[in-house]
Amino acid sequence: MSRKSLTDTARGTLSDADIVALYLARDESAIEHTARIYGHYCLSVAMNILNSPPDAEECVNDTWLRTWNSIPPQKPTILRLFLGKITRNLAIDRYRQRKTQNKEFELTLEELAEILPAPEEDSDLPMLLAGFLEDLPAEERNLFVLRYWHGHSVARLAKAFRIKPNNLSARLYRTREKLRAYLTERGYHV
Amino acid sequence: MTERTNTRALNAFAAMSRIPDDYVLAAERMLQEAEAGISRPQKPMGGFRRFLNSGWGAAVISGIVALAVLAFIIHAGVNPPATYEPPVKPAGSTIEMSTEGVNYTIATELEHYPKGATDITAVLTGKAKGESISTAGGGWHLERLTADRAEVVEIIYPCIAQMHEPHRDEYATLVCSMTALTPLASGTYRLHATKHDGEKYVSVAWCEFTVGSELYPPETENSPYNLSVPNTTYGSVNITVTATAKEKGEALPAIGRGWKVVKLAGHANTGNTGITILEYGVEAVDPPGADSYATYTESLILEDPSAWLPGIYRLHDLNSKGESVAHCDFVIYEEGYVPLSTEDPDHIVVPGIFLWADNTPMVVLMDYYDELYPEPNPTYAAVAVMYPILLVNDQRDGGSNVDLHSGSIVEVEIGKKLTYPHHGDLYALRVVTEGTLNDVNPDWLIFLQEAGYTIRDTADTESAWDKDFQSMLDNYTNEPYRFLYELNGETYGRIVSSSDSWEDAVRVCTRHFTDERYPQAINTVVDCTVIYESDILYGIHVQWEVTNHGTFSGRYEENVISFKKNVADITARNAVYDDTESFRINTHREDQIEQIILYLYHNKYRSHSILEHKMSHTDREYRVTIYAFDVIYGDWSVQNEYRLFMNTITVNKETGTVTFQEPIISDTIYQ
Numbered sequence: 048m049s050r051k052s053l054t055d056t057a058r059g060t061l062s063d064a065d066i067v068a069l070y071l072a073r074d075e076s077a078i079e080h081t082a083r084i085y086g087h088y089c090l091s092v093a094m095n096i097l098n099s100p101p102d103a104e105e106c107v108n109d110t111w112l113r114t115w116n117s118i119p120p121q122k123p124t125i126l127r128l129f130l131g132k133i134t135r136n137l138a139i140d141r142y143r144q145r146k147t148q149n150k151e152f153e154l155t156l157e158e159l160a161e162i163l164p165a166p167e168e169d170s171d172l173p174m175l176l177a178g179f180l181e182d183l184p185a186e187e188r189n190l191f192v193l194r195y196w197h198g199h200s201v202a203r204l205a206k207a208f209r210i211k212p213n214n215l216s217a218r219l220y221r222t223r224e225k226l227r228a229y230l231t232e233r234g235y236h237v
Numbered sequence: 238m239t240e241r242t243n244t245r246a247l248n249a250f251a252a253m254s255r256i257p258d259d260y261v262l263a264a265e266r267m268l269q270e271a272e273a274g275i276s277r278p279q280k281p282m283g284g285f286r287r288f289l290n291s292g293w294g295a296a297v298i299s300g301i302v303a304l305a306v307l308a309f310i311i312h313a314g315v316n317p318p319a320t321y322e323p324p325v326k327p328a329g330s331t332i333e334m335s336t337e338g339v340n341y342t343i344a345t346e347l348e349h350y351p352k353g354a355t356d357i358t359a360v361l362t363g364k365a366k367g368e369s370i371s372t373a374g375g376g377w378h379l380e381r382l383t384a385d386r387a388e389v390v391e392i393i394y395p396c397i398a399q400m401h402e403p404h405r406d407e408y409a410t411l412v413c414s415m416t417a418l419t420p421l422a423s424g425t426y427r428l429h430a431t432k433h434d435g436e437k438y439v440s441v442a443w444c445e446f447t448v449g450s451e452l453y454p455p456e457t458e459n460s461p462y463n464l465s466v467p468n469t470t471y472g473s474v475n476i477t478v479t480a481t482a483k484e485k486g487e488a489l490p491a492i493g494r495g496w497k498v499v500k501l502a503g504h505a506n507t508g509n510t511g512i513t514i515l516e517y518g519v520e521a522v523d524p525p526g527a528d529s530y531a532t533y534t535e536s537l538i539l540e541d542p543s544a545w546l547p548g549i550y551r552l553h554d555l556n557s558k559g560e561s562v563a564h565c566d567f568v569i570y571e572e573g574y575v576p577l578s579t580e581d582p583d584h585i586v587v588p589g590i591f592l593w594a595d596n597t598p599m600v601v602l603m604d605y606y607d608e609l610y611p612e613p614n615p616t617y618a619a620v621a622v623m624y625p626i627l628l629v630n631d632q633r634d635g636g637s638n639v640d641l642h643s644g645s646i647v648e649v650e651i652g653k654k655l656t657y658p659h660h661g662d663l664y665a666l667r668v669v670t671e672g673t674l675n676d677v678n679p680d681w682l683i684f685l686q687e688a689g690y691t692i693r694d695t696a697d698t699e700s701a702w703d704k705d706f707q708s709m710l711d712n713y714t715n716e717p718y719r720f721l722y723e724l725n726g727e728t729y730g731r732i733v734s735s736s737d738s739w740e741d742a743v744r745v746c747t748r749h750f751t752d753e754r755y756p757q758a759i760n761t762v763v764d765c766t767v768i769y770e771s772d773i774l775y776g777i778h779v780q781w782e783v784t785n786h787g788t789f790s791g792r793y794e795e796n797v798i799s800f801k802k803n804v805a806d807i808t809a810r811n812a813v814y815d816d817t818e819s820f821r822i823n824t825h826r827e828d829q830i831e832q833i834i835l836y837l838y839h840n841k842y843r844s845h846s847i848l849e850h851k852m853s854h855t856d857r858e859y860r861v862t863i864y865a866f867d868v869i870y871g872d873w874s875v876q877n878e879y880r881l882f883m884n885t886i887t888v889n890k891e892t893g894t895v896t897f898q899e900p901i902i903s904d905t906i907y908q
Contacts, residue, residue, distance in 0.1 A: 099791075100752065100783065101793070128258050160249070163246065173254075177256050180256060180260055188260060189263055189267045190264075192253075192264035193264045193268055197261075198250075
């Protein structure tokens with residue numbers, strides 16, 4: 048007898064594997080479960096970039112559709128991350144198309160624009176970024192990822208970690224300078 | 238920023254998507270813990286910190302701490318509680334032990350989890366009243382303890398955490414829900430709240446729980462006496478525990494040196510659930526006589542009754558070593574729970590059934606954790622009231638579970654004694670439910686009737702659809718997936734909460750669409766006008782603006798419906814202010830009820846297109862049966878899938894409560 052299924056039914060939640068199984072079986076309830084468990088998370092990922100509730104909600108709805116079309120053939124093991132990446136990419140696309148700007152996100156982009164190479168040179172940039180992050184101390188890497196993957200504002204991070212925004216900005220600046228040096232050593236120039 | 242720079246930066250930001258997953262998860266974990274107050278990045282070491290971290294510094298500080306603790310012990314004349322002594326670190330453990338958290342308490346939601354569980358909820362309680370929880374930490378670590386070593390169990394971060402900042406007379410609490418990456422095997426587990434000291438993880442508080450195949454540990458056979466606590470309801474403050482000698486004329490030993498209550502099943506607790514003794518008994522009780530049983534009672538107070546959520550609890554009587562010498566179970570029912578005692582012929586009587594491979598049925602209750610109780614008692618039966626799940630487990634086709642019933646359970650009683658070859662004597666449960674049977678296998682009904690049970694299906698048998706889905710589809714002219722509803726020439730969208738006047742309708746609608754959740758992006762209603770009124774509803778036109786950072790971002794408009802409260806009292810779900818919804822229909826005019834139900838159906842199942850609907854009623858309820866379909870569009874060579882649903886919505890004549898039953902797929906066509 049399946050213990051897990053009954054327990055989950057009673058609690059109304061499913062594990063990632065169960066939800067992915069629903070997608071694979073083309074069961075539409077997969078989307079309901081996904082939205083209930085990961086809706087807030089995806090919304091926050093989209094909001095960091097778009098900063099507009101209607102846009103973010105549309106973006107999250109697009110995420111469900113993209114997920115439905117992606118599984119199968121894909122079979123993610125950590126659904127949260129899978130959804131987060133889709134939402135992030137959709138939000139970036141949406142941000143490219145719209146005219147209004149998100150000032151906080153613009154700041155994030157400006158910081159990246161100072162150190163990252165031009166688009167035509169960035170073919171192996173993701174691999175280099177991964178190599179750079181691997182060498183960083185865990186804490187410094189986490190802060191960098193929170194700022195430039197998740198797009199969290201300096202204010203939020205500073206409040207969460209109870210440090211002054213200026214101190215956090217300085218730490219991020221030092222990490223960016225390390226990245227600039229790392230890329231320069233490998234022949235990349237901004 | 239220039240357009241080119243912006244594109245380059247966006248590309249770079251997009252390229253970050255491809256960094257390793259571990260980094261993203263680790264960062265999320267750190268932020269979650271920080272926002273929950275148990276973690277923060279380490280500051281660069283100052284001189285004093287460097288001193289602390291040096292060997293000499295550590296030795297000096299350790300000495301000071303040891304002397305201080307010794308002085309405290311001598312001064313106070315007591316030993317620190319045994320539960321706070323650092324346990325011996327097992328081989329294989331990566332967690333260092335610390336006495337820093339000597340006054341923190343940590344507890345998991347349950348002391349015993351079923352085998353295969355993955356979700357764990359833990360509560361960390363502060364050191365002193367009014368004091369926040371602040372440990373510079375590495376979060377939670379879970380170890381599985383074996384005979385000679387500990388293995389770390391990976392748990393998914395970030396966990397869902399709720400931090401309660403205390404007032405001066407409260408304890409701080411941190412509630413965390415976490416998920417193990419792999420289902421937990423049987424054994425003993427130790428959960429640590431840890432901090433990271435720059436080099437390693439150090440445990441500041443810990444607790445242990447067990448995982449096994451049995452949810453309820455066996456009764457203590459060596460218990461010197463019997464304990465009992467009457468069941469109670471949510472919100473009760475006092476409980477009375479009674480100890481009774483096992484034999485007539487036998488004296489009772491000292492009882493109640495310490496009481497401990499653990500939860501066995503039910504809703505997750507999220508607060509302190511301490512108990513205090515209201516009225517002490519005496520040290521020992523003499524037997525009242527050779528022909529009677531010695532008894533002893535003590536009144537206990539459940540501190541913070543709101544935290545004692547409905548569930549099954551076990552009260553332990555502890556000896557001076559903190560060991561349980563006797564225990565009993567009691568139930569805290571849902572508020573307002575009233576057991577029924579009379580059999581209502583309109584109810585459907587459906588026990589759970591376990592079918593063996595040789596077609597032998599066993600009538601049992603399958604409870605929350607899917608355990609079988611061949612000898613149920615009222616305590617376990619109560620579980621069914623809280624978790625109304627009835628299943629058929631059919632071993633004949635590999636053990637699949639089938640939902641037997643939709644609705645609610647209103648009564649559970651121990652039924653007649655039955656004898657089955659696999660399990661000997663069993664007690665069946667008599668379960669009285671309201672609702673409908675799902676796709677009932679005639680075999681099961683026969684088994685039940687043979688076992689002496691009465692099945693009375695009150696479903697409207699006339700509602701069976703005798704029409705051809707294909708021809709109905711062919712004649713359907715409206716656009717499928719038309720979400721909106723036409724009324725007096727206007728198209729209407731969602732339903733907002735009910736109101737009792739034009740002014741109230743405007744107020745309710747304005748509130749529904751005002752959104753200030755995000756400080757930088759605000760929805761403001763700029764126009765809200767009643768444009769239509771009928772005997773059952775107001776039609777409202779609403780416009781709202783979205784501003785980002787004070788700058789206009791967009792304007793939206795929609796026509797919405799607000800029912801008149803005296804006809805239908807609806808609370809619409811609105812994530813901004815209220816995430817609950819309720820439906821009550823006050824009118825008894827069938828034409829109005831039918832129209833309201835159709836609106837509600839459109840609102841609830843927006844992808845469904847209605848083909849036909851029927852109104853009927855019994856003595857107890859109005860019933861609207863709706864036949865609708867939806868389309869799953871195919872692409873390329875995949876055909877569209879049209880699914881026919883039968884939906885039954887009932888309105889209780891006495892209370893007006895609206896019940897939506899789950900739509901049943903009656904037919905599917907591909908074309």
